[in-house]
Amino acid sequence: MDGAILSIGDELVLGQTADTNAAWLSAALAERGILVTERRTVPDDRARIAAAFEELAHGRVVVVATGGLGPTADDLTRDALGDVTAPGAPLVTDEDAVAALRRWFRGRTMPAGNLAQAQRPAPMRALVNPVGTAPGLAGAVGACAIFALPGPPAEMERMFLDHVAPALPRDGGAAIVAESVHLYGIGESHAAERLGSIMDRGGEVRVGTTVSGGIVTARVLARGAAEAARRQAAAVAEEVERRWQPWCFGRGNATLAGAAGAMLEARGATLVTAESCTGGWLGRAIVDVPGASRWYRGGWIVYANELKERLLGVDAALIARHGAVSEPVAREMAAGALERGGGDLALAITGVAGPGPEGTKPAGLVYVALARRGGSASSAECRRFGFRGDRGAVRDRAAKSALQMLRLHLLGAGSAEPMIGETIAAAAQGGESARGGR
Amino acid sequence: MDGAILSIGDELVLGQTADTNAAWLSAALAERGILVTERRTVPDDRARIAAAFEELAHGRVVVVATGGLGPTADDLTRDALGDVTAPGAPLVTDEDAVAALRRWFRGRTMPAGNLAQAQRPAPMRALVNPVGTAPGLAGAVGACAIFALPGPPAEMERMFLDHVAPALPRDGGAAIVAESVHLYGIGESHAAERLGSIMDRGGEVRVGTTVSGGIVTARVLARGAAEAARRQAAAVAEEVERRWQPWCFGRGNATLAGAAGAMLEARGATLVTAESCTGGWLGRAIVDVPGASRWYRGGWIVYANELKERLLGVDAALIARHGAVSEPVAREMAAGALERGGGDLALAITGVAGPGPEGTKPAGLVYVALARRGGSASSAECRRFGFRGDRGAVRDRAAKSALQMLRLHLLGAGSAEPMIGETIAAAAQGGESARGGR
Numbered sequence: 001m002d003g004a005i006l007s008i009g010d011e012l013v014l015g016q017t018a019d020t021n022a023a024w025l026s027a028a029l030a031e032r033g034i035l036v037t038e039r040r041t042v043p044d045d046r047a048r049i050a051a052a053f054e055e056l057a058h059g060r061v062v063v064v065a066t067g068g069l070g071p072t073a074d075d076l077t078r079d080a081l082g083d084v085t086a087p088g089a090p091l092v093t094d095e096d097a098v099a100a101l102r103r104w105f106r107g108r109t110m111p112a113g114n115l116a117q118a119q120r121p122a123p124m125r126a127l128v129n130p131v132g133t134a135p136g137l138a139g140a141v142g143a144c145a146i147f148a149l150p151g152p153p154a155e156m157e158r159m160f161l162d163h164v165a166p167a168l169p170r171d172g173g174a175a176i177v178a179e180s181v182h183l184y185g186i187g188e189s190h191a192a193e194r195l196g197s198i199m200d201r202g203g204e205v206r207v208g209t210t211v212s213g214g215i216v217t218a219r220v221l222a223r224g225a226a227e228a229a230r231r232q233a234a235a236v237a238e239e240v241e242r243r244w245q246p247w248c249f250g251r252g253n254a255t256l257a258g259a260a261g262a263m264l265e266a267r268g269a270t271l272v273t274a275e276s277c278t279g280g281w282l283g284r285a286i287v288d289v290p291g292a293s294r295w296y297r298g299g300w301i302v303y304a305n306e307l308k309e310r311l312l313g314v315d316a317a318l319i320a321r322h323g324a325v326s327e328p329v330a331r332e333m334a335a336g337a338l339e340r341g342g343g344d345l346a347l348a349i350t351g352v353a354g355p356g357p358e359g360t361k362p363a364g365l366v367y368v369a370l371a372r373r374g375g376s377a378s379s380a381e382c383r384r385f386g387f388r389g390d391r392g393a394v395r396d397r398a399a400k401s402a403l404q405m406l407r408l409h410l411l412g413a414g415s416a417e418p419m420i421g422e423t424i425a426a427a428a429q430g431g432e433s434a435r436g437g438r
Numbered sequence: 439m440d441g442a443i444l445s446i447g448d449e450l451v452l453g454q455t456a457d458t459n460a461a462w463l464s465a466a467l468a469e470r471g472i473l474v475t476e477r478r479t480v481p482d483d484r485a486r487i488a489a490a491f492e493e494l495a496h497g498r499v500v501v502v503a504t505g506g507l508g509p510t511a512d513d514l515t516r517d518a519l520g521d522v523t524a525p526g527a528p529l530v531t532d533e534d535a536v537a538a539l540r541r542w543f544r545g546r547t548m549p550a551g552n553l554a555q556a557q558r559p560a561p562m563r564a565l566v567n568p569v570g571t572a573p574g575l576a577g578a579v580g581a582c583a584i585f586a587l588p589g590p591p592a593e594m595e596r597m598f599l600d601h602v603a604p605a606l607p608r609d610g611g612a613a614i615v616a617e618s619v620h621l622y623g624i625g626e627s628h629a630a631e632r633l634g635s636i637m638d639r640g641g642e643v644r645v646g647t648t649v650s651g652g653i654v655t656a657r658v659l660a661r662g663a664a665e666a667a668r669r670q671a672a673a674v675a676e677e678v679e680r681r682w683q684p685w686c687f688g689r690g691n692a693t694l695a696g697a698a699g700a701m702l703e704a705r706g707a708t709l710v711t712a713e714s715c716t717g718g719w720l721g722r723a724i725v726d727v728p729g730a731s732r733w734y735r736g737g738w739i740v741y742a743n744e745l746k747e748r749l750l751g752v753d754a755a756l757i758a759r760h761g762a763v764s765e766p767v768a769r770e771m772a773a774g775a776l777e778r779g780g781g782d783l784a785l786a787i788t789g790v791a792g793p794g795p796e797g798t799k800p801a802g803l804v805y806v807a808l809a810r811r812g813g814s815a816s817s818a819e820c821r822r823f824g825f826r827g828d829r830g831a832v833r834d835r836a837a838k839s840a841l842q843m844l845r846l847h848l849l850g851a852g853s854a855e856p857m858i859g860e861t862i863a864a865a866a867q868g869g870e871s872a873r874g875g876r
Contacts, residue, residue: 013474014616014659015464017648018456022479026453036451037486039479041460048475178452189549189571192510199511208482208512210449211590219449273739279725280718283739287717290793290829298741298749301711301721307736307779341745355728388569389592391728 001174003034004056007041008049008067008077009151021066021156028160033174034062035223044068049080057144061169064160067151069134071113077148078137082121085139085146091119094126097135104133127163131155136163145169175226179237181218183247184256184404185419191216194243198236205236214397214420218244246413247404256403257285257292263410264295264345271406272341273299274312274333274348276324277366282349282399297343302333312336323361325350327382330367335377345409346371347402353391364388366398370405381409386423397421439612441472442494445479446487446505446515447589459504459594466598468614470606471664472500482506487518495582499607502598505589507572509551515586516575520559523577523584529557532564535573542571565601569593574601583607613664617675619656621685622694622842623857629654632681636674643674652835652858656682684851687842694841695723695730701848702733702783709844710779711737712750712771712786714762715804720787720837735781740771750774761799763788765820768805773815783847784809785840791829802826804836808843819847824861835859 005025011017019041026036038056042048049068056063068077082091097118101110117134120126127136127147134150136159147164149156183191188211192199195218199207206221218240222233241248249259264271273282279301286296300311305324308314314332322328333348351366352358364387371380385401387394401419418424443463449455457479464474478494480486487506494501506515520529535556539548555572558564565574565585572588574597585602587594621629630637630647633656637645644659656678660671679686687697702709711720717739724734738749743762746752751774752767760766771786789804790796802825809818823839825832839857856862 007477011646011648011657012461013464013477014468014614015461015466015474018458018461018650020456023450023453023456026451028453030452035481036453037481037483038490039445039451039477041477043473043475045475052476176452178454180454187549189509189551192551193549206448206512208448209508209510210447210455211508212455217449219452219454221448221452275718275721277725278722279730279734280713280721280737280739281725283713283718283741284716284722284833287715287719287739287741287791287833288830292717293741296717296741298739298745299718300738301718301725301736303721303725303731303734303736310780311736311778340749342748353725392726393592395722395725 001034001169002037002060003029003062003064004060005029005036005039006049006052006056006063006065007039008044008065009041010043010074012041012067013043021151021153024153024157025064025066025160028165029062029064029168030176030178032165032168033170033176033226034168035176044074044076046076046080046083049076050083053081053084053141053146057141057146060144062145062147063141064164065146065148066156069117069136069148069150071111071117071133075116078116078119078121081124081137081139081146081148084141085121085123089122092122094118094120094135096128097126100128100135101133127159129155129159130162131158138163138167174224175229177222177226177229177233179220179233179251181220181237181240181244181251182249182254183216183244184214184249184400185247186216187211187420188216191218191244191247195240198239198243205232207236207240214400246408246411249404249407255285255289256400256407258289260403260407260410261286261289261292261295263407267410269344270295270297272297272337272343272346274337274346275299275301276303276308276333276350277353278349278351278395278398279303281395282347282402285399285403297341299341300337308333312340323359325352325358325361325365325367327367327369327384330369330382331371331377331380334369334371334380338371338373344373345406347406349398349402351385351394351398353394355391362386364394366394366401368398368402368405370402370409372409381405383419384423385419385421387421439472439607440475440498441467441500441502442498443467443474443477444487444490444494444501444503445477446482446503447479448481448512450479450505451481459589459591462591462595463502463504463598465616466603467500467502467606468616470603471608471613472606473614482512482514484514484518484521487514488521491519491522491579491584495579495584498582500583500585501579502602503584503586504594507555507574507586507588509549509555509571513554516554516557516559519562519575519577519584519586522579523559523561527560530560532556532558532573534566535564538566538573539571565597567593567597568600569596576601576605612662613667615660615664615667615671617658617671617689619658619675619678619682619689620687620692621654621682622652622687622838623685624654625858626654629656629682633678636677636681643670645674645678652838684846684849685842687845693723693727694838694845696727698841698845698848699724699727699730699733701845705848707782708733708735710735710775710781710784712775712784713737713739714741714746714771714787715789715791716787716833716836717741719833720785720840723837723841735779737779738775746771750778761797763790763796763799763803763805765805765807765822768807768820769809769815769818772807772809772818776809776811782811783844785844787836787840789823789832789836791832793829800824802832804832804839806836806840806843808840808847810847819843821857822861823857823859825859
């Protein structure tokens with residue numbers, strides 16, 4: 001039960017448009033038990049489109065194509081499918097498609113070009129498009145079902161659900177069930193080591209890991225009868241979660257902010273934030289979570305040092321002595337935010353986002369402090385990080401590390417092991433010996 | 439001078455991850471005169487990866503692959519390339535790559551899995567990865583150059599620039615020159631109408647428009663001798679900029695925040711922000727701009743109403759009477775931020791991000807106010823918007839509208855025409871008759 005996806009368009013191979021259809025179709029086919037074993041993108045070139053259909057159809061049950069069905073001269077999917085399904089024969093006019101086009105343009109003049117959209121190869125059927133002018137096409141190459149859908153995502157998705165999904169071959173209720181489990185705080189190799197034999201290939205359930213933005217994800221894939229596959233995938237995902245504690249923050253669409261927020265909400269606690277180098281990145285990640293107002297009060301973006309002093313009461317002498325990017329300043333920012341914002345917990349971030357260093361402080365140096373109600377500034381938990389990467393990467397990891405610190409604190413696992421990127425000051429020299437994994 | 443791109447990973451064919459690398463690489467190759475005539479995506483399957491390299495190499499000058507170079511058992515690009523370039527032979531250990539890995543982990547224990555990353559097919563070279571653990575691979579299949587790069591975008595992009603770009607074949611100075619010009623504030627159809635005959639296909643320079651996140655981009659494409667193509671593309675891009683005033687904010691990597699920031703910096707002015715529903719989105723977009731500290735002081739995230747009062751001095755009675763999402767509150771937030779933050783200009787945003795309404799206020803209703811030093815709260819410029827889309831889209835458009843308001847103010851074009859999504863209250867009833875285009 002293998003399938004393939006074919007995306008057609010100059011704008012795609014030139015990199016001017018991101019292909020979001022392919023990911024949507026991949027997931028939609030997997031849900032219905034069809035594993036996409038190839039995706040291909042070709043330009044508006046009749047011969048290349050035809051060759052792609054023929055090659056992809058080989059050994060597969062379905063090929064779903066998008067694009068190239070518009071009314072202009074560079075829309076060549078109809079012609080290419082003619083070359084494949086009825087070589088040498090002209091396209092025929094589909095009268096139902098003409099009628100549908102006339103209904104679409106009711107009253108208005110239909111541009112002549114649009115009539116070309118009602119053409120189809122003789123052996124294929126036209127598929128009604130209820131939300132646009134381009135009809136789709138359905139047919140077969142050998143034993144493989146072929147569907148061609150228009151490129152605009154709203155039209156493609158609607159027509160997939162209307163025409164493709166009901167016609168897909170079903171393998172006796174077989175399904176591909178995919179689960180994903182996420183962690184932040186250790187590197188991919190360490191995460192994989194913890195999974196051990198779970199990752200061995202060849203079992204009934206396949207587990208792979210990927211890393212994106214520092215988040216390691218285990219992708220669990222079970223194939224088989226729908227119910228059994230679901231059970232197997234869930235059992236393996238649970239085992240992954242267990243082995244990845246305390247760094248694992250959830251499955252599927254879970255986020256660090258959502259996971260930490262749910263824990264805050266459960267205990268009726270609220271959070272405030274104070275950000276320097278991240279400039280609102282942390283606040284934005286928090287407010288991304290619907291209902292964040294139940295546990296997030298707000299915060300400060302104290303980018304200028306004068307605002308750190310004026311708005312959060314950070315001691316100017318402290319900044320002069322240690323620099324704005326320092327442990328004492330991070331602690332005072334957190335304490336000041338807690339005092340002025342009135343929450344139960346406060347996260348503060350100060351660091352050098354880069355690209356260059358700030359004085360003696362290298363790009364990527366970041367301090368994150370976590371203060372709690374009833375504690376003093378000096379009792380705030382503070383971690384030092386040395387992140388690599390560009391301005392965006394440093395700020396992203398700073399915000400994620402802050403949220404993971406909060407989550408670990410709420411779990412009572414605050415001092416487990418060094419977090420990724422964490423650097424521990426060598427006590428005597430104040431040097432930076434990296435201890436955290438990356 | 440045809441090329442191909444191969445993306446490798448189960449997460450891609452399953453639709454769990456969007457493939458942003460392929461679009462980046464397509465554009466990067468086009469810039470260097472190589473037209474990508476196929477993009478292909480295959481799962482973590484050794485035989486399929488090997489077959490894809492062989493097929494894509496046929497008749498092309500270069501294949502660039504991403505993914506499958508990680509340290510875990512499902513990373514099979516090295517093995518597959520061995521099957522293609524040295525069938526039957528084992529992989530060899532690249533001592534330089536081992537040394538680079540040891541440097542990467544300096545002091546820390548290197549997980550055993552990472553050593554696998556230093557393996558390569560005997561006929562290929564390992565490529566140094568300065569920003570991650572996975573070395574790349576370079577070699578050839580027949581006359582076609584083959585490059586395999588790691589999947590994380592930051593690593594892929596850096597390694598493409600370091601290793602692939604300098605080694606690409608050049609066709610006597612021929613180039614495909616792409617320019618892009620961006621605007622925010624009017625819809626794609628209006629933007630295209632302003633371009634008129636510039637968009638006719640068949641000329642030597644092709645111009646198309648796309649829209650993403652509300653930003654309309656004109657993509658200008660010229661092919662030919664490098665110098666002539668560059669000149670032609672630049673002349674057309676300039677004409678697009680001219681026709682798109684005052685909404686056009688730049689070309690290429692330009693951002694709204696960067697454009698507004700450059701204008702602030704030129705006149706030595708500084709900005710403060712006060713955000714409610716955007717929760718730091720605006721601040722983050724501003725701090726994304728390197729050197730933003732020269733014109734951005736900082737701001738507040740006043741998510742809870744109590745913080746709007748306590749930190750910005752918004753009158754509690756005003757919130758009670760008009761609601762937190764209202765024009766008077768937006769104006770007071772801006773005025774309060776200016777007074778307490780000490781900048782020359784202040785932007786304030788309050789709105790309903792959704793997904794649901796807040797009381798009588800529908801999701802998507804957003805007020806943006808702009809206050810300037812020396813003005814009163816009531817003199818602040820304020821615009822009302824009704825954005826469609828989910829929580830993320832509403833907040834994104836709110837932040838972009840705020841930055842465009844600032845830019846238009848600095849241009850002296852503040853009241854040109856309604857911005858996209860802008861709704862003008864019918865004077866008498868206080869109803870919401872949409873006037874802005876969408």
